[in-house]
Amino acid sequence: MTQTVPVRSLTAKGERTRAKIVDAAADLMFRDGVAGTTVEDLCAAAGVGRSQVYHYFDDKTELVRAVIERQAELVFGGQEPHLAHVEGWESWEAWRDFVVGTQRRAGCVGGCPLGSLASELADEDELTRGILVLSFGRWEGAFRDGVRRMQDLGLVRADADPAGLATTLLATLQGGLLLCQVAKDVAPLEAALNGAIGYLRSFA
Amino acid sequence: MTQTVPVRSLTAKGERTRAKIVDAAADLMFRDGVAGTTVEDLCAAAGVGRSQVYHYFDDKTELVRAVIERQAELVFGGQEPHLAHVEGWESWEAWRDFVVGTQRRAGCVGGCPLGSLASELADEDELTRGILVLSFGRWEGAFRDGVRRMQDLGLVRADADPAGLATTLLATLQGGLLLCQVAKDVAPLEAALNGAIGYLRSFA
Numbered sequence: 001m002t003q004t005v006p007v008r009s010l011t012a013k014g015e016r017t018r019a020k021i022v023d024a025a026a027d028l029m030f031r032d033g034v035a036g037t038t039v040e041d042l043c044a045a046a047g048v049g050r051s052q053v054y055h056y057f058d059d060k061t062e063l064v065r066a067v068i069e070r071q072a073e074l075v076f077g078g079q080e081p082h083l084a085h086v087e088g089w090e091s092w093e094a095w096r097d098f099v100v101g102t103q104r105r106a107g108c109v110g111g112c113p114l115g116s117l118a119s120e121l122a123d124e125d126e127l128t129r130g131i132l133v134l135s136f137g138r139w140e141g142a143f144r145d146g147v148r149r150m151q152d153l154g155l156v157r158a159d160a161d162p163a164g165l166a167t168t169l170l171a172t173l174q175g176g177l178l179l180c181q182v183a184k185d186v187a188p189l190e191a192a193l194n195g196a197i198g199y200l201r202s203f204a
Numbered sequence: 205m206t207q208t209v210p211v212r213s214l215t216a217k218g219e220r221t222r223a224k225i226v227d228a229a230a231d232l233m234f235r236d237g238v239a240g241t242t243v244e245d246l247c248a249a250a251g252v253g254r255s256q257v258y259h260y261f262d263d264k265t266e267l268v269r270a271v272i273e274r275q276a277e278l279v280f281g282g283q284e285p286h287l288a289h290v291e292g293w294e295s296w297e298a299w300r301d302f303v304v305g306t307q308r309r310a311g312c313v314g315g316c317p318l319g320s321l322a323s324e325l326a327d328e329d330e331l332t333r334g335i336l337v338l339s340f341g342r343w344e345g346a347f348r349d350g351v352r353r354m355q356d357l358g359l360v361r362a363d364a365d366p367a368g369l370a371t372t373l374l375a376t377l378q379g380g381l382l383l384c385q386v387a388k389d390v391a392p393l394e395a396a397l398n399g400a401i402g403y404l405r406s407f408a
Contacts, residue, residue, distance in 0.1 A: 035239035119323040122385040168399025175375030181326040195372025202406030
């Protein structure tokens with residue numbers, strides 16, 4: 001993904017330290033929320049000093065933006081292999097099983113790393129929101145391409161709207177992940193994804 | 205809704221003061237998140253003293269539980285008239301228009317008052333999570349009853365699964381509200397709800 005947050009020229013060692021800080025911040029913010037994560041927590045978790053954090057990031061807002069990009073990369077990186085190589089209905093079922101399996105392994109804790117950040121930050125400053133828009137847009141684009149591929153394969157009717165279907169798929173996924181987090185059970189997520197795929201199937 | 209949080213015996217005046225505190229806390233937590241809301245903010249917003257807050261609530265957790273119930277009541281109260289009196293496809297379209305109109309009037313700020321609380325609190329203590337489960341369960345139940353009513357009216361096939369459809373409708377709504385909050389535009393919400401209704405229509 002094109003980095004929206006400017007990254008200063010760093011040495012290899014500097015890049016590693018910066019990545020260590022972002023990874024630790026991502027873990028903490030996933031667990032405790034952005035508001036619940038302090039620089040002290042971050043320094044302890046990353047094993048760095050306060051001055052190092054401020055060497056790489058002007059302020060918390062800049063760090064948060066890097067965390068959004070990192071989480072978007074991880075979430076998308078996991079699902080992309082399924083969505084980028086759609087070969088038929090079994091690809092959508094494999095995608096569903098991947099998403100459900102990820103939540104099952106996580107004990108249904110935390111919900112979607114990107115969705116949780118979005119819920120907390122979507123009303124903050126416009127640059128932060130812009131990064132969320134780009135991240136979700138990239139994800140939605142992958143769904144749209146997957147639907148188009150189904151059309152090319154002759155498995156989904158040509159009059160189906162890939163954009164509307166992509167929005168519905170992404171929305172159902174996000175809501176399903178939230179219901180899974182609340183229920184501490186993958187059943188609602190699985191039901192919601194079956195519904196989303198069922199909707200796509202209604203255009204078969 | 206049956207109150208899960210025990211309410212102490214209060215005089216009429218006491219009930220009004222308690223309700224004023226809960227309303228102010230609900231507004232603040234909707235705007236700033238639960239973690240971002242302090243007792244000081246709450247006292248200033250509700251025009252009460254710290255001792256009054258602690259007279260009605262043992263701690264912040266107890267207050268948060270009352271806020272969840274209050275928001276669930278408000279969110280559900282708005283949608284229930286549509287879902288409790290389903291008379292055909294136009295009832296689902298009226299429900300969609302109501303949800304979209306509410307977000308448009310709010311400037312797409314804040315997302316779902318219940319969904320935002322859920323995202324922040326679903327991994328907290330079990331009693332708080334239980335109240336979220338009950339609140340979402342009641343909402344899901346209303347969707348299920350609406351789908352059953354469509355079956356009774358002969359507008360949806362008898363072999364459709366009302367429980368699975370209800371979960372899909374609630375998930376798509378929750379995800380649609382999140383995408384609307386991120387995009388600051390009702391278009392993704394409207395597209396997602398059209399998708400959810402389209403899925404229901406595929407069982408016509």
